[in-house]
Amino acid sequence: MRECVADTWLATCRQIASETRALVATMRQRGLDVPSGERGEGGDESLKLDLAAESVALRHIDQAAQVLGVRAVADSEESGRVVLNDAATATTFVSVDPIDGSRNAQSGIPFVALSVALSTSDRMSGVEFGYVADLFHSDTYWTWRDDDGQFHASPQIAGARRQRQAL
Numbered sequence: 001m002r003e004c005v006a007d008t009w010l011a012t013c014r015q016i017a018s019e020t021r022a023l024v025a026t027m028r029q030r031g032l033d034v035p036s037g038e039r040g041e042g043g044d045e046s047l048k049l050d051l052a053a054e055s056v057a058l059r060h061i062d063q064a065a066q067v068l069g070v071r072a073v074a075d076s077e078e079s080g081r082v083v084l085n086d087a088a089t090a091t092t093f094v095s096v097d098p099i100d101g102s103r104n105a106q107s108g109i110p111f112v113a114l115s116v117a118l119s120t121s122d123r124m125s126g127v128e129f130g131y132v133a134d135l136f137h138s139d140t141y142w143t144w145r146d147d148d149g150q151f152h153a154s155p156q157i158a159g160a161r162r163q164r165q166a167l
Helices: 002-025 048-068 102-107
Strands: 035-039 045-047 072-076 080-083 092-100 113-119 127-134 140-144 150-152
Touching: 002 048, 002 092, 002 113, 002 127, 002 140, 035 048, 045 048, 045 102, 048 072, 048 092, 048 102, 048 113, 092 102
Parallel strands: 072 092
Antiparallel strands: 035 045, 072 080, 092 113, 113 127, 127 140, 140 150
């Protein structure tokens, strides 16, 4: 079961990264490098790129939740809390910033990332999976809690395994 869940969420994040990377690469041709006229949940003005990338991310997260049969809620920088697949009582919480660094992208500065955290509760202590994709350089990093370490692209990052310390 865990392998199916892990494979599904990792594939979902990779798909979001692929489609978002294409949006970043073609944002000027698509007219996405301009303000949308809307403010994100954090209060800053969203670019059209932010909204397009959020739409991609939420669509794929919703599809993954449906495939896995889980009730999901997403927290996004642009829209805030979004209830997916009629999840009145969620069992899966996804925090997503589809374009972390949209102003960098707008300015041509090559430091832009997709960030995703998957949790079993609405608290940081429930985070089970983290994924970060560098949208300019095609690097990806991910980890699962209580797994065999952190990964970059596919190989495990050397020396990444930590011993859990009692507090």
